[in-house]
Amino acid sequence: MKVLVTGAAGFIGSNLAEKLARRGDDVVGLDNFNDYYDPAKKRANEARLNAYPNFKMAEMDIRDREGMFALFEAEQFDAVAHLAAMAGVRNAVKHPDLYVEVDLNGTQHLMDAARAAGSVGNFVFASTSSVYGNTKQIPFVETDPCDRPLQPYAAAKRASEILGYSYHYLFDFNFTVLRFFTVYGPNGRPDMMAYLVAESITKGIEIPLYDGGQMYRDWTFVEDITDGIVLALERPLGYEIINLGRGNPTLLKDFVEMLEDLAGRKANLVSKPRMSADFVMNEADISKARRLLGYDPQVSTEEGVRRFWEWYSEVVMRDA
Numbered sequence: 001m002k003v004l005v006t007g008a009a010g011f012i013g014s015n016l017a018e019k020l021a022r023r024g025d026d027v028v029g030l031d032n033f034n035d036y037y038d039p040a041k042k043r044a045n046e047a048r049l050n051a052y053p054n055f056k057m058a059e060m061d062i063r064d065r066e067g068m069f070a071l072f073e074a075e076q077f078d079a080v081a082h083l084a085a086m087a088g089v090r091n092a093v094k095h096p097d098l099y100v101e102v103d104l105n106g107t108q109h110l111m112d113a114a115r116a117a118g119s120v121g122n123f124v125f126a127s128t129s130s131v132y133g134n135t136k137q138i139p140f141v142e143t144d145p146c147d148r149p150l151q152p153y154a155a156a157k158r159a160s161e162i163l164g165y166s167y168h169y170l171f172d173f174n175f176t177v178l179r180f181f182t183v184y185g186p187n188g189r190p191d192m193m194a195y196l197v198a199e200s201i202t203k204g205i206e207i208p209l210y211d212g213g214q215m216y217r218d219w220t221f222v223e224d225i226t227d228g229i230v231l232a233l234e235r236p237l238g239y240e241i242i243n244l245g246r247g248n249p250t251l252l253k254d255f256v257e258m259l260e261d262l263a264g265r266k267a268n269l270v271s272k273p274r275m276s277a278d279f280v281m282n283e284a285d286i287s288k289a290r291r292l293l294g295y296d297p298q299v300s301t302e303e304g305v306r307r308f309w310e311w312y313s314e315v316v317m318r319d320a
């Protein structure tokens with residue numbers, strides 16, 4: 001299969017591109033290497049991927065509509081895993097225009113380019129559990145209307161999900177939405193909690209712990225997420241929205257303690273009130289993913305935290 005992985009220099013995208021390249025798919029990665037976090041981390045991911053002869057990187061911006069048309073025309077992809085995005089809830093509150101440009105308009109450019117090229121049989125879109133906002137339906141289930149997003153990141157992702165339906169309806173476009181739940185693991189994003197806690201433990205940096213860590217997150221190990229994306233890439237489903245989580249949430253406070261126990265040191269945490277853009281509870285109902293994709297997450301939180309810490313202490317601390 002010839003696959004375009006957008007956001008391939010990022011956390012989940014690089015893990016996905018490597019999984020596909022390792023099993024022999026023809027993989028084109030796309031990324032603009034922006035500086036939302038240290039681009040050196042993205043270059044390191046790219047270098048890892050460049051070791052595979054069946055991988056190549058297109059350094060491009062998904063806001064470049066003409067560029068997207070030219071790329072799709074030239075490469076004739078069979079499938080697209082669209083992960084490029086401005087992620088980060090708090091940053092979205094500061095830059096709502098950027099989030100709409102990249103996460104909604106950029107997605108539309110890719111969909112139009114895919115349609116024009118005519119080769120793409122399946123388009124898989126990375127969405128987020130943030131679209132559930134402060135829903136009262138727990139665990140989060142795909143039938144929830146999700147029409148009250150708490151910030152522009154979630155709003156732009158939800159808008160793209162809905163636009164995908166129109167394209168499916170009008171043009172018979174296969175569009176699968178995967179809503180990821182709090183992903184963590186090797187090559188993790190430095191602005192996310194797992195990485196921040198590790199930094200705090202090793203460097204003593206003060207970090208905020210919202211609500212004293214009294215919030216549940218459905219932590220999902222990146223290997224499980226990339227397995228789910230591969231399953232979705234292999235199965236065009238018309239139009240579906242599917243949660244990809246672990247379905248077994250852990251208190252943030254307990255997650256932090258697992259890392260502290262492994263490190264044998266405490267993090268420097270300062271309790272702060274929860275931001276209004278953040279939700280209290282996050283728990284996936286993954287029965288649809290099990291039924292439609294055969295998705296079956298394998299990595300417990302204890303095991304995932306151990307593997308994350310192993311990576312952080314071996315790779316991040318070595319490169320520091």
Ligand SMILES: NC(=O)c1ccc[n+]([C@@H]2O[C@H](COP(=O)([O-])OP(=O)(O)OC[C@H]3O[C@@H](n4cnc5c(N)ncnc54)[C@H](O)[C@@H]3O)[C@@H](O)[C@H]2O)c1
Pocket residue numbers: 006007008009010011012013030031032033034042060061062063082083084085086087102106126127128129179180181182183184189
């Ligand atoms: N990490 C999570 O817990 C999580 C949860 C829910 C959803 N997601 C979604 O999964 C996807 C991947 O997230 P991630 O955590 O790997 O984030 P990431 O920031 O590490 O990866 C996103 C990549 O997209 C690239 N990118 C951003 N804007 C671009 C543009 N205009 N053109 C080309 N490339 C661009 C970035 O440079 C980055 O490498 C995103 O769509 C995100 O919204 C992530």
